[in-house]
Structure formats: structure tokens, C-alpha cells
Amino acid sequence: MMDTNSFQPDNAASLDDKTRGLINRRSVLGDAYRLFYRTPVHLVRGQGQYLWDADGTQYLDVYNNVASLGHCHPAVVAAVHDQMQALNTHTRYLHERILDYSDAILATMPEQIDRVMYMCTGSEANDLAIRIARAHTGGTGLIVTREAYHGTSALTSGASPALGGAQPVDATTWLVPAPDAYRVDEPDTGAWFAARIQACIDDMASKGVKFAGFLADSIFSSDGVLPGKPGFLQAALQTVHSNGGVFIADEVQPGFARTGESFWGFGRHGLVPDIVTTGKPMGNGMPVSGLMAKASVLASFSASTPYFNTFGGNPVSIAAAQAVLNVIHDENLLEHSRNVGQRLLSELRALQSRHSCIGDVRGAGLFIGLELVTNRQTKEPARALALDLIEALRNAHVLTSVAGPYGNILKLRPPLAFQNHDIDWLVGALDQCLSHLNA
Known part of the structure; x- marks a missing residue:
């Protein structure tokens, strides 16, 4: 994914002096960064x-x-500006804004999902989701699709085969083929996909790995944008639950009214995930992300592990998130x-x-x-x-x-x-x- 449609140094000679100069200056960022386009x-x-x-x-x-x-967006700009002039600090002090927003975001969720935690990025949210799934199930085995992208932390990059290159898939991550209705010649894509998930779980068991959960973005964006028929993921959810696993809905990309059919991407399928994660679209690009979960799924992690994300859920970022939520509803x-x-x-x-x-x-x-x-x-x-x-x-x-x-x-x-x-x-x-x- 990272090297597709990226600038290659061989093209530098054809660029104007100003563009080439900016590219040369980017060497200070290190060699891992990529630019879009042959002509950035x-x-x-x-x-x-x-x-x-x-x-x-x-x-x-x-x-x-x-x-x-x-x-x-002017509503986000104004909200951030106003809150920045008043206070910006962490969540170990009491503050109404984070509580008001928590009530508002949980109101968009199925009623079974009744807890929310905050981070700064989608990578952090998915990282925490994996930890919670493992604490809840006692397992380590994770299933993702073959071209999934879920983040850049140590845990999430190991569950993000789309990163390619020298980034290895973690030994506890199993890859399942994506439910591509265009290329999979099956009358019931949902049943076909659920069967592949079951096959992964069975393979884990044969190797002595206990299943922890399935992590997916419900429109399978990195796999090629695969919305499927509404409801087809029901069979996958049932398979995950029947094997004692946690269903994690990565809503960084399909969430917040993006798919048009429901506020959340998983809502197109009538699902009630165990954990839902979001990323920076939550705050229109501000560093804010969230993890929403069933209290029963969160309990094992919370009982044993204090969690603190220094500025995750800070008042300025939450002000941006509240503005986004307001605009989605108002407009x-x-x-x-x-x-x-x-x-x-x-x-x-x-x-x-x-x-x-x-x-x-x-x-x-x-x-x-x-x-x-x-x-x-x-x-x-x-x-x-x-x-x-x-x-x-x-x-x-x-x-x-x-x-x-x-x-x-x-x-x-x-x-x-x-x-x-x-x-x-x-x-x-x-x-x-x-x-x-x-x-």
C-alpha cells in the first residue's frame, strides 16, 4: 500500500527546482516517509x-x-479555537466536555455498547482493542483480511498486511481472504466468508493458539472497497461468537455517516460488535480517536490494567469531535x-x-x-x-x-x-x- 502510487527518486530530474528542493529537504524526515504521485x-x-x-x-x-x-470546516475551527483559549489538559482531572461527548457518541451506538475510552489515533484505538480482546478471552490469536490496514503500532502493524515491504505479519495473526463478491464466485458471500474465518480458527487450535478475535473494517477499504450486500457479515459475527471470540469493528474509515446507509459502517449489516474503534475523522483531522465497547468485554482488562493516554480525550480534541457530531446531525x-x-x-x-x-x-x-x-x-x-x-x-x-x-x-x-x-x-x-x- 505504502509504495503504490508513491514518488520515486528516479523522477526527481524531471521536476522544477522548487519541487526538487522541497523533496531534498524532506531527507530530514528519514527514508521511511512516502510522497504521493510521480510529480508530488x-x-x-x-x-x-x-x-x-x-x-x-x-x-x-x-x-x-x-x-x-x-x-x-468553520464549526470545527471555531470549537478548537474557543476551547484552546480556555483549557487543554488530560483526563485525570474532571471536565464536563468529555462526559457530554461520551453521552452523545454512545447514543449513536447499539445500547449494548455502553463504555468509551479515548486516544489520539486509530492505531492506538486498534492497539488497545487487541489488548482488550486478549484480556477478555485469554487467547492471543487474531484474524484480519489479507490486505487489511489497522495501524502502525507494534501490535497493529503486525495485523496490517497492507503495509507490505519488510513489515511482517505477527505470528499470532491469521489472514483470511476478503469477501470480494466481484471475484468470489459463490452465491452466498457471507456464508463463504464465515467458513474461511472458521477455517482460520480451526488452524489456530491445531497449532495450540487460542482464538481472541476478528478485527475488520466493515467496508474492507484496503482490500479494495468491498461493501457487500447489507447484512452479509452476520454469519461472520455468529462464527466469531460461537468460537468465544471478540468482534472488533474498525470504524476509522466507514464510520461517521460515510456509507450513507447508517451512521456506522457495521450498522449496514445490523451488527452489534463487541468493540468499536475510531480514528482522526472523528475530529475532522484533530488527534482524537475512540474505543467503544460492551462493559462486559472491557471488564477483564479494566480490572487488571490502569489505562492512561496523556492527551487522549483532551478538551480541545473533544471539542473538535463534538463539533463533527453536531455538524453531521445539523447538516x-x-x-x-x-x-x-x-x-x-x-x-x-x-x-x-x-x-x-x-x-x-x-x-x-x-x-x-x-x-x-x-x-x-x-x-x-x-x-x-x-x-x-x-x-x-x-x-x-x-x-x-x-x-x-x-x-x-x-x-x-x-x-x-x-x-x-x-x-x-x-x-x-x-x-x-x-x-x-x-x-
């Missing part, structure tokens, strides 16, 4: 769904869900995501009829995958075309990236500020770029 973009400003570079060129952002509402962004997403899906499917290289278009709300193939019958992935298309779109001032095991799926995930009129820009650019690349 130098951004200086954002507003809503738009970004501007140093030359004043406007771009359409169709990738950044961290700024979930949109870049520099009816769940319905907006559903309606605009449905129109975007329709327009992309019309585009599919004009370009044979588009093998599949799928999604929920403003979270859409567009899969490119060299042949619709064989479904051979068109990775090279996808990477060329990403670059062509960048030159057409549309920013997005790719996902999936073959790197051939465009991941279209704009801020929720994305409007109907932006569809014309996006689909028009896709049409023009594909026509040029396939000429």
Missing part, C-alpha cells in the same frame, strides 16, 4: 472538498476522509452521503458502459471502489492502467489513490462536503483521462 503536489490551503497548491491551482479531493466533514450528512453517493455510483456505472476497462463499480454512500481490468471476462487486474490513471487525474486536478491486493482499484472517498456538482468534475476527468490512456 505542494498543497498550501484547503476548504471543504477543495485543495489549492502553492501556485494557486484548485484540486478536487476525492481521497481524504480524515478531514471527514471537509477541510477547515443531515447521513442523508447527504446516501443521496450524493447514489448519484455518483449511477454516473460511474454509466461511465463503465463507455469504458470496457472498468470491470466493477461498487460502494456505499461516499465510499466507492472503481476496479480496472484488462479483460472483463477474465477480470485480470489492470494495475499499470490504474497507476497511470491516478497520475492523469492528478494532472486534471483530481486527487485520489488506489487500493486492493493488485493496486487496480480507485478508492473514491471524498470529504462529506462533496456535492452533486463535483460529480461532473470527477466523472468528466475520469472519462477524459481513460479515453486518452486507452487511445
Whole structure:
């Protein structure tokens, strides 16, 4: 994932002096960092769904869900500014704001989920979720999908095969194939997927590893954006529970009205997870994340382990999170995501009829995958075309990236500020770029 659509030093000679100078200065950050695009973009400003570079060129952002509402949303800016002028400290002092927000966020959850803890990043939330699952079950074995991404801590990077490179999968992590209805020729994807989870659990047992839990993002974004039919994950939940495991819903990407069909991605499937995790979209990019759980699942960890995250849940970050929640409700962004997403899906499917290289278009709300193939019958992935298309779109001032095991799926995930009129820009650019690349 990290090296797909990334700048390569071999391209430096073709860049202008200013861009090349900035890239050279980035050496101070170390060699592990990556840049997007063969010609990196130098951004200086954002507003809503738009970004501007140093030359004043406007771009359409169709990738950044961290700024979930949109870049520099005025309600978030004002909330952070006001709270910063009053107090910013940690959670070992009493403060009303964190309690008010906790009541508000738990009100969006199934009633069985009645506890919440705070961190600064999604990686920290998933790290803690794994620890809680292990404390609750007494097991260590974790199951994730083959292209999952759940974070960058020691625990979560070991459960994030999408990181690739030299990052090893942890010995206690088992990988299950993703429920890809486009490529899995089965009448019941849910039953097929649950059977693969059971096979992993059985393999763990044969090797003396006790099952702790299953960790998944309900739209399988890094696996290629696989929304599936609503409800298909019910069988997976039942399999996890029947084997004594914990179901962890990673809502960093599909949560907060993103899928349009429910406030939480898992809600599309009528699930009641044991643990739910969120990340920085919770605060429109501010360093805040959360872990919501059933009290019964949290009990074993809480009884034995004091937990303290120095500035996780600080008043300024919680002010941003509360502003996000308020805007989603006040601006009816769940319905907006559903309606605009449905129109975007329709327009992309019309585009599919004009370009044979588009093998599949799928999604929920403003979270859409567009899969490119060299042949619709064989479904051979068109990775090279996808990477060329990403670059062509960048030159057409549309920013997005790719996902999936073959790197051939465009991941279209704009801020929720994305409007109907932006569809014309996006689909028009896709049409023009594909026509040029396939000429």
C-alpha cells in the first residue's frame, strides 16, 4: 500500500527546482516517509472538498476522509479555537466536555455498547482493542483480511498486511481472504466468508493458539472497497461468537455517516460488535480517536490494567469531535452521503458502459471502489492502467489513490462536503483521462 502510487527518486530530474528542493529537504524526515504521485503536489490551503497548491491551482479531493466533514470546516475551527483559549489538559482531572461527548457518541451506538475510552489515533484505538480482546478471552490469536490496514503500532502493524515491504505479519495473526463478491464466485458471500474465518480458527487450535478475535473494517477499504450486500457479515459475527471470540469493528474509515446507509459502517449489516474503534475523522483531522465497547468485554482488562493516554480525550480534541457530531446531525450528512453517493455510483456505472476497462463499480454512500481490468471476462487486474490513471487525474486536478491486493482499484472517498456538482468534475476527468490512456 505504502509504495503504490508513491514518488520515486528516479523522477526527481524531471521536476522544477522548487519541487526538487522541497523533496531534498524532506531527507530530514528519514527514508521511511512516502510522497504521493510521480510529480508530488505542494498543497498550501484547503476548504471543504477543495485543495489549492502553492501556485494557486484548485484540486478536487476525492481521497481524504480524515478531514471527514471537509477541510477547515468553520464549526470545527471555531470549537478548537474557543476551547484552546480556555483549557487543554488530560483526563485525570474532571471536565464536563468529555462526559457530554461520551453521552452523545454512545447514543449513536447499539445500547449494548455502553463504555468509551479515548486516544489520539486509530492505531492506538486498534492497539488497545487487541489488548482488550486478549484480556477478555485469554487467547492471543487474531484474524484480519489479507490486505487489511489497522495501524502502525507494534501490535497493529503486525495485523496490517497492507503495509507490505519488510513489515511482517505477527505470528499470532491469521489472514483470511476478503469477501470480494466481484471475484468470489459463490452465491452466498457471507456464508463463504464465515467458513474461511472458521477455517482460520480451526488452524489456530491445531497449532495450540487460542482464538481472541476478528478485527475488520466493515467496508474492507484496503482490500479494495468491498461493501457487500447489507447484512452479509452476520454469519461472520455468529462464527466469531460461537468460537468465544471478540468482534472488533474498525470504524476509522466507514464510520461517521460515510456509507450513507447508517451512521456506522457495521450498522449496514445490523451488527452489534463487541468493540468499536475510531480514528482522526472523528475530529475532522484533530488527534482524537475512540474505543467503544460492551462493559462486559472491557471488564477483564479494566480490572487488571490502569489505562492512561496523556492527551487522549483532551478538551480541545473533544471539542473538535463534538463539533463533527453536531455538524453531521445539523447538516443531515447521513442523508447527504446516501443521496450524493447514489448519484455518483449511477454516473460511474454509466461511465463503465463507455469504458470496457472498468470491470466493477461498487460502494456505499461516499465510499466507492472503481476496479480496472484488462479483460472483463477474465477480470485480470489492470494495475499499470490504474497507476497511470491516478497520475492523469492528478494532472486534471483530481486527487485520489488506489487500493486492493493488485493496486487496480480507485478508492473514491471524498470529504462529506462533496456535492452533486463535483460529480461532473470527477466523472468528466475520469472519462477524459481513460479515453486518452486507452487511445
